[in-house]
Amino acid sequence: MSLVELADIRKRFGAVEVLKGISLTLEKGEIVAVIGRSGSGKSTMLRCINGLEKVQAGRIVVDGIDVTAPKADLNLLRQRAGMVFQSYNLFPHLNVERNVMLALKLVRKLDTSAAREVARAVVTKVGLADKLHAYPDELSGGQQQRVAIARSLAMQPTLMLFDEITSALDPELVGEVLRVLEGVASEGMTMMLVTHEMNFAKNVADRVIFMHEGRIHEDGPARETLLEPRTAELRSFLNAVLH
Amino acid sequence: MIREFADADIVYLIEAARWTLLLALTATVGGGLLGIVVAVLRVIPFRPLNWLAIAWINLIQGTPLLGQLFVFFFGLPLVGLSVDAWTAAALSLSIYASAFFGEIWRGSLQSVSQRQWEAGAALGLTYAQRLGHVVLPQAIRISIAPTVGFLVQLVKNTSLTALIGFVELTRASQIISGATFAPLPVYLTAAVIYFIICFSLSQLAHMLERRLHVAR
Numbered sequence: 318m319s320l321v322e323l324a325d326i327r328k329r330f331g332a333v334e335v336l337k338g339i340s341l342t343l344e345k346g347e348i349v350a351v352i353g354r355s356g357s358g359k360s361t362m363l364r365c366i367n368g369l370e371k372v373q374a375g376r377i378v379v380d381g382i383d384v385t386a387p388k389a390d391l392n393l394l395r396q397r398a399g400m401v402f403q404s405y406n407l408f409p410h411l412n413v414e415r416n417v418m419l420a421l422k423l424v425r426k427l428d429t430s431a432a433r434e435v436a437r438a439v440v441t442k443v444g445l446a447d448k449l450h451a452y453p454d455e456l457s458g459g460q461q462q463r464v465a466i467a468r469s470l471a472m473q474p475t476l477m478l479f480d481e482i483t484s485a486l487d488p489e490l491v492g493e494v495l496r497v498l499e500g501v502a503s504e505g506m507t508m509m510l511v512t513h514e515m516n517f518a519k520n521v522a523d524r525v526i527f528m529h530e531g532r533i534h535e536d537g538p539a540r541e542t543l544l545e546p547r548t549a550e551l552r553s554f555l556n557a558v559l560h
Numbered sequence: 561m562i563r564e565f566a567d568a569d570i571v572y573l574i575e576a577a578r579w580t581l582l583l584a585l586t587a588t589v590g591g592g593l594l595g596i597v598v599a600v601l602r603v604i605p606f607r608p609l610n611w612l613a614i615a616w617i618n619l620i621q622g623t624p625l626l627g628q629l630f631v632f633f634f635g636l637p638l639v640g641l642s643v644d645a646w647t648a649a650a651l652s653l654s655i656y657a658s659a660f661f662g663e664i665w666r667g668s669l670q671s672v673s674q675r676q677w678e679a680g681a682a683l684g685l686t687y688a689q690r691l692g693h694v695v696l697p698q699a700i701r702i703s704i705a706p707t708v709g710f711l712v713q714l715v716k717n718t719s720l721t722a723l724i725g726f727v728e729l730t731r732a733s734q735i736i737s738g739a740t741f742a743p744l745p746v747y748l749t750a751a752v753i754y755f756i757i758c759f760s761l762s763q764l765a766h767m768l769e770r771r772l773h774v775a776r
């Protein structure tokens with residue numbers, strides 16, 4: 318069975334249908350880049366996958382959990398499917414170490430010393446061992462985003478969702494975050510990432526999904542899809558972002 | 561008999577200031593507990609209770625405190641409940657404070673970004689864990705300044721209870737001023753005491769804000 322299955326999902330906000338029947342499957346270890354114009358429904362799709370938004374129709378199954386079931390265990394789902402946001406969303410009242418430790422203690426029920434050990438390991442992995450005791454407002458955007466990735470990785474998810482995690486960063490800070498992402502990818506993590514970094518999508522992703530007006534307009538191997546778009550819509554989108 | 565304003569009068573004023581403090585403290589505890597209830601009723605997803613809380617807040621914020629004091633002091637005896645000045649003062653100041661605390665705390669809770677709730681959710685935290693470990697600590701930090709700002713108002717407003725004969729700092733000043741015919745030194749002393757209380761409160765707020773680290 319696939320790790321993620323979306324079957325004809327539909328999502329409306331009020332009268333506006335934002336996702337108009339999306340079906341896709343994601344295999345374990347796959348890295349999928351999701352691209353598309355602003356408003357095409359990329360974030361909404363990601364948020365539906367980890368249950369932050371409810372769908373009106375269709376079925377979503379993640380790692381055996383039926384997200385769309387009325388009594389779905391969303392907290393369990395979210396341990397399996399980590400999510401990192403554009404705006405980092407670190408907890409401002411906790412230092413780096415305790416940002417990472419919080420869910421380890423509350424959700425994975427580790428004791429303080431075990432949680433601290435995991436926190437130090439993941440924070441070191443994203444290259445911020447010297448910032449363990451810094452507060453979020455003492456870090457650059459790039460550093461905050463690396464902590465957010467570490468915080469999510471610490472939960473040992475089977476799937477990671479990334480929503481434009483470099484879009485809020487100054488250009489010179491994008492590289493450090495992408496390098497961390499590459500590291501995560503090279504360890505075999507299943508990843509779905511909304512991105513405007515076409516080079517990253519081409520070089521790191523296995524597969525690209527192009528969303529257009531609430532539908533999946535193209536879905537194929539990364540290089541091929543980006544280098545030889547089949548539809549006029551993708552071609553014009555790529556022209557717009559590359560030039 | 562007219563006498564000089566003496567050191568003993570200053571001691572008397574300081575002793576009366578203890579009642580000012582005790583009254584403010586009582587209203588803070590009573591109003592604080594009731595204020596939590598008001599804030600909760602204001603945000604829980606059940607309309608009739610929201611309306612009840614809003615009505616409470618508007619009624620109390622929209623009428624003068626002096627009027628509320630009179631209602632308790634002169635009104636309750638009319639329905640057969642005799643109250644002394646202390647009880648009427650403590651009761652009406654607590655109710656007065658509950659409306660303001662309720663609003664301040666609701667606002668603080670709601671000013672924590674929705675994204676913080678989501679970040680907690682995305683890590684698998686339950687609703688109660690998100691509230692207790694993510695949102696409340698931030699809301700408390702945000703609420704310190706307005707809460708203490710209101711406490712300063714509350715301390716000064718205890719002076720209105722002089723009008724129902726409760727002997728706190730202002731009433732004591734009136735008494736001594738009447739005996740010495742030296743209103744200026746008396747009221748200046750009272751003003752200095754009020755200032756020391758209120759200034760200490762705002763210093764306390766600064767100290768708390770520094771200790772609870774939250775993004776500015």
Ligand SMILES: Nc1ncnc2c1ncn2[C@@H]1O[C@H](COP(=O)(O)OP(=O)(O)OP(=O)(O)O)[C@@H](O)[C@H]1O
Nearest residue numbers: 330331335353354355356357358359360361362481
């Ligand atoms: N909570 C909401 N309430 C109402 N409308 C919403 C909400 N969230 C998103 N929308 C609308 O749904 C549509 C899709 O939004 P979504 O955020 O998924 O797009 P996106 O592809 O992620 O765009 P962007 O590249 O700008 O992030 C937009 O038209 C947006 O205005």
Ligand SMILES: [Mg+2]
Nearest residue numbers: 359360361481
């Ligand atoms: Mg988006």
